[in-house]
Amino acid sequence: MSGINYSDKIPNNVNLSEDRVLQRALEHWQPNYLNWWQTMGPENSQTADVYLRTAVSVKPDGWAHFDYVKMPDYRWGIFLTPRDGERKAHFGDNIGKDVWQEVPGEHRANLRRIIVTQGDTEPASVEQQRHLGLTAPSLYDLRNLFQVNVEEGRHLWAMVYLLHRYFGRDGREEGDALLQRNSGSEDSPRILGAFNEKTPDWLAFYMFTYFTDRDGKFQLCALAESCFDPLARTTRFMLTEEAHHMFVGESGVSRIVQRTAEVMNQLKTDDPATLRAAGVIDLPTIQRYLNFHFSVTIDLFGADQSSNAAMYYSAGLKGRFEEGKRTDDHQLKNDAYRILSVADGQLREIEVPMLNALNEVLRDDYIRDAASGVARWNKVLEKHGIEFRLRIPHKAFNRKIGALADVRVSPEGQVLTEEQWRLHQNEWLATDEDRAFVASLMGRVTVPGQFANWIAPPVIGINRQPVDFEYVRFN
Numbered sequence: 001m002s003g004i005n006y007s008d009k010i011p012n013n014v015n016l017s018e019d020r021v022l023q024r025a026l027e028h029w030q031p032n033y034l035n036w037w038q039t040m041g042p043e044n045s046q047t048a049d050v051y052l053r054t055a056v057s058v059k060p061d062g063w064a065h066f067d068y069v070k071m072p073d074y075r076w077g078i079f080l081t082p083r084d085g086e087r088k089a090h091f092g093d094n095i096g097k098d099v100w101q102e103v104p105g106e107h108r109a110n111l112r113r114i115i116v117t118q119g120d121t122e123p124a125s126v127e128q129q130r131h132l133g134l135t136a137p138s139l140y141d142l143r144n145l146f147q148v149n150v151e152e153g154r155h156l157w158a159m160v161y162l163l164h165r166y167f168g169r170d171g172r173e174e175g176d177a178l179l180q181r182n183s184g185s186e187d188s189p190r191i192l193g194a195f196n197e198k199t200p201d202w203l204a205f206y207m208f209t210y211f212t213d214r215d216g217k218f219q220l221c222a223l224a225e226s227c228f229d230p231l232a233r234t235t236r237f238m239l240t241e242e243a244h245h246m247f248v249g250e251s252g253v254s255r256i257v258q259r260t261a262e263v264m265n266q267l268k269t270d271d272p273a274t275l276r277a278a279g280v281i282d283l284p285t286i287q288r289y290l291n292f293h294f295s296v297t298i299d300l301f302g303a304d305q306s307s308n309a310a311m312y313y314s315a316g317l318k319g320r321f322e323e324g325k326r327t328d329d330h331q332l333k334n335d336a337y338r339i340l341s342v343a344d345g346q347l348r349e350i351e352v353p354m355l356n357a358l359n360e361v362l363r364d365d366y367i368r369d370a371a372s373g374v375a376r377w378n379k380v381l382e383k384h385g386i387e388f389r390l391r392i393p394h395k396a397f398n399r400k401i402g403a404l405a406d407v408r409v410s411p412e413g414q415v416l417t418e419e420q421w422r423l424h425q426n427e428w429l430a431t432d433e434d435r436a437f438v439a440s441l442m443g444r445v446t447v448p449g450q451f452a453n454w455i456a457p458p459v460i461g462i463n464r465q466p467v468d469f470e471y472v473r474f475n
């Protein structure tokens, strides 16, 4: 079934009213969620009417309804792609067998961990972005921020539903803990490093939605292959929402690059100080932000060799990106994969069993995907006749996880001494001074159709509305 029942307190397409115990548990969690939203969600924006899309069906076309909503009234709910009764395991040791509708006892702890780790990232990003509404460059951008925020909230609902429905009391406790950890908190931080970083300005926000939401896409794609069918079905629908988040990031950076390029041509200069004085973000600063967000994000895929990754795959808990499109045996027991390692202070490729390298396989798929948008940003520069090109840094640059965490490497892939790293790191990673400059540009623009000086307007509006549509109404 794909219809969504909006008459329930919790909108859903899983017949929630037929499971009273579950319904009551989730209705008990709901006010805690709303309380979290009020205290940790978008600052000072809870009474604004925002032109938001809400899911009305899980069908691929026309699932969204657009209207003005106050964010605390957003209809967060539980939406799973319909069940396909024929679905079989298509990778790992269970190939050809029926997928699971309940959690097998032996995989309970691992599945719970996978779901909690994914679930933790969703509210984390809302917390990271909570101040951004105060400095939005336009109503169009403000609306996009809020759309991303409410959908990350819904993704939390998606994971909490799985925890409550399939993991009993442990699951309910994990559901509560998801509201107790907080991004950047000393005592109870979010689980993964990138989700404890700050997202202090809009350049960081677009980089985050381009790079880090894309990590979400790849994790969700891998989970959409899972033999645990409810997890596969819920992540499939999350992916349709995720696409918009990455669009916000890609188009946001693209519009900043465009604006900078325009001013570079007007002033006939590439001097960062002159461009900064003119109120736009110089390209080297954009590159340093890119280097930071890219390197922090690729750490999220985990260690390059991992026996857990092998076990998750063989057990059928987590597949590869586009598992179904691959033509190998989907068991990988005799396959090898080349990964980077460090020997005598140098980077070397070594061959390891593919199963142990599945984190690296997913990371490499991610890197290819992430590079394609960077190429599109460079097209904007090319179109404006500017020679500068943005680049994705080397995979070993600024890593904190895995074998590459032990070496200092330049964005070009050259191994460095600690001394060399210290001398140059300010050229490669956004500095406090860069961030202070970008912060100095941030100021709220609230007139429909007006945009901050440092970003170009989009070509088209949301849901075919004009660019100068009143996407947010303040009350």
Ligand SMILES: [Fe+2]
Binding pocket: 122, 151, 152, 155, 216, 242
């Ligand atoms: Fe998400």
Ligand SMILES: [Fe+2]
Binding pocket: 152, 213, 216, 242, 245
């Ligand atoms: Fe997202």
